[in-house]
Amino acid sequence: MTGRPGGDRGSVAAELALALPAVLLVLLLGAGALGAASRQVALQDAAADAARLLGRGEDAGRAAAAVARAVPGAGMASRTAADLVCVTAHSEVAIAAVRLPLRASSCALAGGL
Template identity: 45%
Template sequence: MITHRRRPRGGNGERGAVTAELALGLPLVLAVTVGLAWLLAAASAQIRVVDAARESARAVARGDSESEATAVGAQIAPEGAGIEVVLEGRQVAVTASARIEGPGGLFDFLPGVTVRSRAVALLEES
């Protein structure tokens, strides 16, 4: 005679395991997402600082005044960036820098960073 045993429902002790794993993993996924977004913002600010330094140096090299060149760089650089123009003989060196704050909120422990770039151009003959 063949007898079949029935398994009791929910008897394996794994009910709700997926929900518990999701509840534990979701904050980690959120933290990684915020961290990556902050890194993307810092990388974008670095690119803008590089462009600001380069364009300001080109402006002075072609004969624009330092104030005009600084204004051009300020339009390109992140808000609050500093732009310094130094004439060194037949060349101009421009340094642009900006402070990028951390994401804040729950991630206030992440430090801010300073992005900086220096561009050098030869003065054009007039």
């Protein structure tokens, strides 16, 4: 007998149909994770900017506006410890159906230029 067995016919299509949703899910989660990482970097940069603004004596509203402008929907809290002004910026990111909190902190010297 030199023919192909009939039981293998269509197996590649069936395997692809089973694997394709898993591959798509992994791609979507990967893209979501990259987006979350990008937002975290922007949040860290915004916290540093806000800390520098407060360290120079700017208004807290202006610092909060800088954070919200850099990362839409983000908020911030600040505190002063000795000669440092510290800012914690916070936001949320959604990956698929899961919402993850993001936080970034930065400090600057109070009275700095």
